[in-house]
Amino acid sequence: MSSDFEGIFGGDWKPEEGEGRFPLGNGSGEPENRGPRALHEKEVKVVNVFEGVVTGPNLPPATQTTTFVLLRDNRGRDLRIFVNRDVAYSISLAVSDETPDRPYTHDLMRTMLERFGAKVDRIIIDDLWQDTFYAKIYLLREGIKEVVEIDSRPSDAIAVALRFHAPIYVAEAVLEAAQTES
Numbered sequence: 001m002s003s004d005f006e007g008i009f010g011g012d013w014k015p016e017e018g019e020g021r022f023p024l025g026n027g028s029g030e031p032e033n034r035g036p037r038a039l040h041e042k043e044v045k046v047v048n049v050f051e052g053v054v055t056g057p058n059l060p061p062a063t064q065t066t067t068f069v070l071l072r073d074n075r076g077r078d079l080r081i082f083v084n085r086d087v088a089y090s091i092s093l094a095v096s097d098e099t100p101d102r103p104y105t106h107d108l109m110r111t112m113l114e115r116f117g118a119k120v121d122r123i124i125i126d127d128l129w130q131d132t133f134y135a136k137i138y139l140l141r142e143g144i145k146e147v148v149e150i151d152s153r154p155s156d157a158i159a160v161a162l163r164f165h166a167p168i169y170v171a172e173a174v175l176e177a178a179q180t181e182s
Contacts, residue, residue, distance in 0.1 A: 041124055041169035044071040044079065046158065049092045051085075069158060071125075071170065079170060079178045081125070081133055083155040091155070094162035106159040117142040120164035123157040126171045128178065137161070 047070040067088040071079040083091070090104045103111065113119065118139045127134040135154040138147050152160075161168050 039124065039126055039169075040172035041126075042073045042075075042172055042175060044073045044168050044170050046070070046091070046095055046162065046168065047072050047078075048095060049083075049088045051088070069155065071158075071168065073170070073175060077175055077179055079125075079175060081154050081158070087155040087159060090159045091162065094159060106156065106163055109160055110163040113139065118148070120161055120166040121147060122167045122169060123152070123161045124169045124171065125154050125157070125174055128174045133174070 049067065049069050051065060051067045053065060066082055067085050068080040068082045069088070069091055071081065073079075090106050093100060093104070094106070100107065118141045121138045121140040123135055123137050125133050125135045133154045135152045135157040137150045137152045137157050137160060139150065140147055158168060160166075
């Protein structure tokens with residue numbers, strides 16, 4: 001296969017620095033392969049969960065009903081995270097501080113973490129790649145003071161963070177990118 005590229009680009013071609021890389025990352029393409037970088041995170045609050053027809057560039061077709069969580073920072077910048085209906089309902093319950101008759105998955109996660117002596121310290125929505133947001137949940141283990149980082153879908157991270165009353169952060173670059181896309 002590399003000989004195919006030599007035929008197209010010539011034998012001495014090499015990608016330019018930063019070529020083919022996503023601007024929010026530090027060079028390895030896929031978010032899970034990237035190393036640490038300065039995120040300049042901003043705290044956001046969950047405004048609410050909404051369902052309806054949303055239109056705009058880079059959004060799902062307007063003929064479909066979509067469900068999203070609206071996040072807002074202290075400067076009034078909005079961030080919409082599109083979510084599945086079941087997770088939207090779970091987030092809605094947490095926002096309104098309601099307890100379901102039977103525990104949802106996120107309630108189960110909270111119970112399990114608490115019984116293992118851990119709590120959610122914070123979550124960070126830290127990347128946006130190919131119109132998909134990425135997040136991390138930071139767990140703090142009691143007595144050890146060790147922070148454990150876990151990759152997560154943003155919707156699940158938000159649902160769990162709300163149950164722990166943990167802060168929600170978004171990387172500044174993600175907030176900025178989301179403003180240009182909405």
